[in-house]
Amino acid sequence: MSNIHHEPVHAGEFLLSEGQGNISREAISIAAGPALVAGQVLGLVTATGDFAPYNPEAEDGSENAACILFASVGESDVQRRGRAVxxxxxxxxGLLTGLDLDAEKVLATRFIIVR
Incomplete structure (x- = not known):
């Protein structure tokens, strides 16, 4: 019997390069919900100002990619704090979750380049 373990994406592992110092990252508020892994593409929920997983089918603001979660966060019934690129x-x-062509184009306008 083999014990295969899959290691999740580590904090910031998806980064190839970023601006000097802390210019690329900010502290954010993440909407209550399921656990999210580092590299999750996020959208900004217009009504609350919280970030949630990017969802191109949504109509709450999260249909527009805004940033990428820097480090994983656990499941929560309340708003969470996090950091994002x-x-x-x-x-x-290959290390991003939830990325599609539309999200890639919007992230490029924020000078987040997908390689």
Whole structure:
């Protein structure tokens, strides 16, 4: 019997490069919900100002990609704090969750380049 373990994406592992110092990252509020892994593409929920997983089918603001979650967060029934890459970075496409072509284009306007 084999014991295969799958290691999740580590904090910031998806980053290829970022701006000097802390210019690429910001503290954010994440909407209550399921656990999210580092590299999750996030959208901004207009009504609350919280970030939630990018969902192109939504109509609450989260249908517009806004940033990428820097480190994983656990499931929660209340708003959570987190850090996100919001500008000036190159990221690895294979380590992102929820990315599609539309999200990639919007992230590029924030100078987050998918490689």
């Amino acid at each position: 919001v500008r000036l970075a190159e990221v690895s496409e």
